[in-house]
Amino acid sequence: MTxxxxxxxxxxxxxxxxxxxxxxxxxxxxxLGPNGAGKTTALRVLAGLHPIAGGxxxxxxxxIEGAPPHARRIGVVFQDYLLFPxxxxxxxxxxxxxxxxIRRAEARRRAGDWLARMGLADSARxxxxxxxxxxxxxxxxxxxxAPQPTLLLLDEPLAALDARTxxxxxxxxxxxxxxxxxxxILVTHDPVDAMILADRIVIVEQGRVVQTGDAxxxxxxxxxxxxxRLVGLNLYRGHGAGHAVALTGGLxxxxxxxxxxxxxxxxxxxxxxxxxxxxxxSPRNTWPATVxxxxxxxxxxxxxxTGPVETAADITPAAAADLDLALGRQLWxxxxxxxxxxxPASG
Amino acid sequence: xxxxxxxxTGRIPVALALPAAAxxxxxxxxxxxxxxxxxxSDLPARLAAPGVLDALRLSLGTATAATVVSVILGxxxxxxxxxxxxxxxxxxxxxxxxxxxxxxxxxxxxxLLVFGRRGLLGGWLENAFGVTVPFSTTAVVLAEAxxxxxxxxxxxxxxxxxxxxxxxxxxxxxxxxxxxxxxxxxxxxxxxGLAAGxxxxxxxxxGEFGATITFAxxxxxxxxxMPLAVYLALESDPAAAIVLSLLLLVVSVAILAGLxxxxxxxx
Numbered sequence: 001m002t003x004x005x006x007x008x009x010x011x012x013x014x015x016x017x018x019x020x021x022x023x024x025x026x027x028x029x030x031x032l033g034p035n036g037a038g039k040t041t042a043l044r045v046l047a048g049l050h051p052i053a054g055g056x057x058x059x060x061x062x063x064i065e066g067a068p069p070h071a072r073r074i075g076v077v078f079q080d081y082l083l084f085p086x087x088x089x090x091x092x093x094x095x096x097x098x099x100x101x102i103r104r105a106e107a108r109r110r111a112g113d114w115l116a117r118m119g120l121a122d123s124a125r126x127x128x129x130x131x132x133x134x135x136x137x138x139x140x141x142x143x144x145x146a147p148q149p150t151l152l153l154l155d156e157p158l159a160a161l162d163a164r165t166x167x168x169x170x171x172x173x174x175x176x177x178x179x180x181x182x183x184x185i186l187v188t189h190d191p192v193d194a195m196i197l198a199d200r201i202v203i204v205e206q207g208r209v210v211q212t213g214d215a216x217x218x219x220x221x222x223x224x225x226x227x228x229r230l231v232g233l234n235l236y237r238g239h240g241a242g243h244a245v246a247l248t249g250g251l252x253x254x255x256x257x258x259x260x261x262x263x264x265x266x267x268x269x270x271x272x273x274x275x276x277x278x279x280x281x282s283p284r285n286t287w288p289a290t291v292x293x294x295x296x297x298x299x300x301x302x303x304x305x306t307g308p309v310e311t312a313a314d315i316t317p318a319a320a321a322d323l324d325l326a327l328g329r330q331l332w333x334x335x336x337x338x339x340x341x342x343x344p345a346s347g
Numbered sequence: 348x349x350x351x352x353x354x355x356t357g358r359i360p361v362a363l364a365l366p367a368a369a370x371x372x373x374x375x376x377x378x379x380x381x382x383x384x385x386x387x388s389d390l391p392a393r394l395a396a397p398g399v400l401d402a403l404r405l406s407l408g409t410a411t412a413a414t415v416v417s418v419i420l421g422x423x424x425x426x427x428x429x430x431x432x433x434x435x436x437x438x439x440x441x442x443x444x445x446x447x448x449x450x451x452x453x454x455x456x457x458x459l460l461v462f463g464r465r466g467l468l469g470g471w472l473e474n475a476f477g478v479t480v481p482f483s484t485t486a487v488v489l490a491e492a493x494x495x496x497x498x499x500x501x502x503x504x505x506x507x508x509x510x511x512x513x514x515x516x517x518x519x520x521x522x523x524x525x526x527x528x529x530x531x532x533x534x535x536x537x538x539x540g541l542a543a544g545x546x547x548x549x550x551x552x553x554g555e556f557g558a559t560i561t562f563a564x565x566x567x568x569x570x571x572x573m574p575l576a577v578y579l580a581l582e583s584d585p586a587a588a589i590v591l592s593l594l595l596l597v598v599s600v601a602i603l604a605g606l607x608x609x610x611x612x613x614x
Contacts, residue, residue: 049516069519082517086535095531099522147522 001025004151004183007055008045017041017207018055023183023200030186030198034226038207039187040079043153046185047076059150059183070099072151075144079156081136083128089115089139090124096147114142118172134165141176150182157186158193170196191230195219203227221343222266233266234311237345245342251308253335254284255342262345269302271339272313274323275332285340289333294325301325305333378596385593386586393590398567398576403594406573409484410552413491414499417548421499422541426529428500429507447497454493455561462489462562486563487570491552499548506540507533546606553599 004023011017017038023029031039044050046057048069057065064072075096083092093111098104115124118138128136137157144152157173158166174197177184188194194201195215203211203218203226211223222228228235238247240259246252253265273279279286289311293304301320305311311333315323323331386393393399427433428440446454462469462480472478480486514536518528534541556574563570565579573595580588 047520049520069516070522070524072520074520076517076520078513078517082511082513084514084517084532084536095518095523096521099518099524099527143521153520 003027003060004185005056005058006046008042008052008057009054010041010045010050011053012038012041012050015041015207017045019202019204019207019209020055021185021202021209023185025183026181027200028177028180028184028186028198030188030194030201031204032188032191032194032201032230033204035189037204039189039204040155041207042204043076043155043185043187046151047074047153048072073147073149074151074153075147075149077137077140077144077152077154077157079159081128081140081160083131083136083139083143085128088125088127089120089131089135092128092139093142093146096143100147111142111146114146115139118142118176132165133161134169137161137169138172141173145176145180152177152180152182152184154184154186156188158188158190173197220266220341221264223264223345228266233268234272234309235264235266236309237262237264239263240342240344243337247309249308251287253340254337255340256338257340257342259342259344263342264345265340265342267335267340269312269314270300271335272311272315273334274303274313274315274319275334276323278332279334284337286332286334289331291325291327291329291331293327294320305331307333381589381592381596384589386590390590393587394594396587398571399591399594401568402571402573402576402591403598405484405487405568405571406553406595407598409487409491409572410549410555412488413495413552413555414545414549416488416492417496417499417552418541418545421496421544421548422503425500425503425507426533429504430512443500444497446494447501451490451494451555451557451559452561455490455558458486458490458493458558458562462486481562482564482566482570484563484569487559487572490558490562491555494555494558495548495551498551499544502544502547503537503541506537506544509540510536542606546603550599550603553595 001024002022003025004021006021008017008019008021015038019038019042021029021042031042033039041050045052048064048067052065055065056063059073083089084095087095090108090111093114094104094107097107097110102110112121112124115121118141120135120138120142123131123135123139128139131139137160141157158170161169170193177186177197186194186197198215200212200214201218202209203224205224205226211218211227218227219231222231222233222235225235236245236247236249236253238245238253240255240261240263242258242260243254243256244252245255245259245263245265247265255265274289287308289305289307291303292306295302297314300314301317303313303315303320303325305313313333323329424443428436428443459466459481461467462472464470464473464479464481469480472480480489510533514532515525515528518532519525523531554574555572556578559570559572560575560578565571565575571579573591577588577591577595580591
């Protein structure tokens with residue numbers, strides 16, 4: 001059942017946001033995109049904190065785009081949490097229920113339940129400044145969930161945490177988001193957060209939706225350079241005819257998939273082999289390439305290449321030593337057809 | 348490497364130390380003069396003199412009433428200046444701070460022109476309600492509030508600007524109406540600024556002289572506050588003026604110290 005049906009049009013200075021978004025009850029949708037893509041603006045428009053210039057927001061069939069934030073049945077976890085500094089953790093969580101007219105004692109009892117569910121029963125009396133980053137994140141989540149919102153909004157919920165806390169909090173967040181009966185919209189620029197926490201990923205660039213799908217689809221078949229870089233793939237656009245895709249750079253790649261018309265070709269950097277001379281033999285996809293950059297990447301070496309197409313190649317340190325990777329060095333790049341993936345650019 | 352703001356290393360620049368010492372002397376010396384000239388021997392008798400306690404009671408009462416009026420009207424005004432945007436807001440802010448730069452006597456004259464018998468509101472008040480404001484205790488409160496309220500407005504507006512307005516957004520997403528958000532989130536957050544503004548306002552009201560004597564006159568027991576009593580005594584009985592001054596000084600210091608203990612302590 002579609003619980004959230006939104007078409008968000010808004011402007012912020014010269015920036016224009018135009019994003020359509022739907023979600024079912026219980027679904028967790030991640031808005032993923034680079035900084036400045038308009039993700040947070042979209043979230044603020046949903047919350048009623050930024051004026052909507054056009055479109056609509058229907059929550060459970062009811063239009064809410066004209067309602068003030070306090071009448072929207074929403075919960076927001078802000079990037080820096082915004083826990084009220086003068087209230088204890090318990091009273092922060094009890095604030096929402098209190099605003100719904102629930103008596104103080106009952107609101108506090110519910111808040112206590114929420115804190116216990118978050119594993120924070122011991123911190124109920126702590127003021128926000130006495131909480132660690134991970135604890136503050138959980139209190140913020142409990143506070144947003146306590147009024148039982150239909151729409152839960154999270155703005156970069158893990159961005160303020162250090163790496164170690166992030167890991168624990170991510171697992172914790174995943175558990176609680178899965179249990180939320182309403183719609184959850186999560187804004188993040190971290191693909192790992194999006195893939196772990198969300199059922200569906202909506203990729204936003206420059207105020208527009210560029211791709212939608214589950215994590216597997218998005219990672220296997222990226223549709224923009226941004227997504228390809230996020231998931232670590234080389235991505236090219238071209239024109240397909242059978243097993244051949246003519247790329248815009250002039251190079252034609254042979255692919256295992258059959259594709260006709262406008263198409264994408266993607267392959268991982270580890271599929272690229274580098275040779276000092278033009279290789280003879282099996283790989284049919286070879287092209288001359290120039291070394292443009294070399295960096296260490298975990299236990300392998302990533303080589304950035306220019307040529308008819310820009311390519312990233314991952315090779316072993318031993319192979320790198322044999323190749324003498326000076327900047328500007330001429331090499332040959334090769335990719336087996338079986339390691340490429342080709343898919344239509346439309347749809 | 349030590350930061351510039353870390354604990355001093357023991358040396359204070361002479362260029363700062365000398366003017367600082369001179370400034371301190373300048374501020375403290377008049378108080379020393381007051382203390383050395385105080386007629387300590389007949390102090391109890393003079394304090395018990397008729398009218399002294401009346402003036403003190405009137406001063407404390409009117410200053411407190413003027414502060415209450417300033418808080419009730421000034422806090423919403425400060426909120427309007429800090430949080431909303433409307434055409435002419437800069438003009439409004441300038442108007443609010445006008446009593447700060449206006450000589451109090453001029454303020455008193457202006458109040459007379461409004462509340463006097465032939466003033467803008469005075470005639471109407473007298474005809475409709477039979478109320479005459481000038482030269483009454485009410486006039487003392489109005490004169491003090493007129494002069495003292497800007498201190499409160501400026502102080503609270505500054506605190507509101509410093510407080511993060513996004514807390515109010517967070518409250519709204521939790522279902523709080525703007526009024527609830529103001530009452531339960533904004534007001535507690537600016538409480539230190541409100542307390543400081545209230546103390547400033549009260550202190551200014553307690554010391555008010557010019558507007559009071561112009562608008563409310565100098566009637567013992569009704570409009571003669573301590574500053575007026577001091578001024579009057581100075582002409583007939585300087586020793587009495589010193590005693591009154593000392594009393595006002597001790598009472599204000601005691602109240603400010605008490606409030607500081609209660610409200611201004613940083614948790």
